[in-house]
Amino acid sequence: xxxxxxxxxxxxxxxxxxxxxxxxxxxxxxxxxxxxxxxxxxxxxxxxxxxxxxxxxxxxxxxxxxxxxxxxxxxxxxxxxxxxxxxxxxxxxxxxxxxxxxxxxxxxxxxxxxxxxxxxxxxxxxxxxxxx
Numbered sequence: 001x002x003x004x005x006x007x008x009x010x011x012x013x014x015x016x017x018x019x020x021x022x023x024x025x026x027x028x029x030x031x032x033x034x035x036x037x038x039x040x041x042x043x044x045x046x047x048x049x050x051x052x053x054x055x056x057x058x059x060x061x062x063x064x065x066x067x068x069x070x071x072x073x074x075x076x077x078x079x080x081x082x083x084x085x086x087x088x089x090x091x092x093x094x095x096x097x098x099x100x101x102x103x104x105x106x107x108x109x110x111x112x113x114x115x116x117x118x119x120x121x122x123x124x125x126x127x128x129x130x131x132x
Contacts, residue, residue: 005122009037012118020111022103024082027096028089028119029053036093049084053096056086074112076105087112089119 013026017039027046028037033054035046060072075086078101085097085108095116099108 005125006037008122009119010039012115012122013037013039016111016115020108022100023097023108023111024100025098026115027053029094029096030092031057031094040098049096049098052084053086053094057088057094060086060088074109076109078105083108085109085112087116089116090123093119093123095119 009028013028017023017026025040025045026038027035027040027049029035029050031054033051035050038046040046040049056075060075063069064072072088077084077086081101083099083101083103083105085099087095087097089095095112097108097112
């Protein structure tokens with residue numbers, strides 16, 4: 001990923017976590033479970049989430065095929081203290097979000113899907129034209 005694109009993506013992720021306080025952190029990952037861009041400041045947490053996210057995306061693909069669910073948009077896991085959201089964007093990139101336990105899942109989902117459109121526009125922009 002180009003450095004300019006990575007900076008732009010980091011800015012977009014940070015903007016969402018600033019505007020939607022219930023979203024505590026965002027991480028973009030590759031299919032191997034490696035963090036690409038993150039708003040978290042903990043390498044251990046980034047790596048743990050990235051590994052989990054890659055496994056979750058694999059399970060989403062399995063569900064899509066085994067249960068004839070059609071395109072998969074999001075996996076949501078709710079726990080007592082936090083919620084996790086996993087969104088596959090392209091075969092090479094997925095987005096993970098950590099949200100507060102009390103966050104409304106539908107609100108977080110709407111914000112994440114809007115962010116996904118922004119991310120895709122950056123990822124699909126011709127080199128040197130990352131959009132603003």
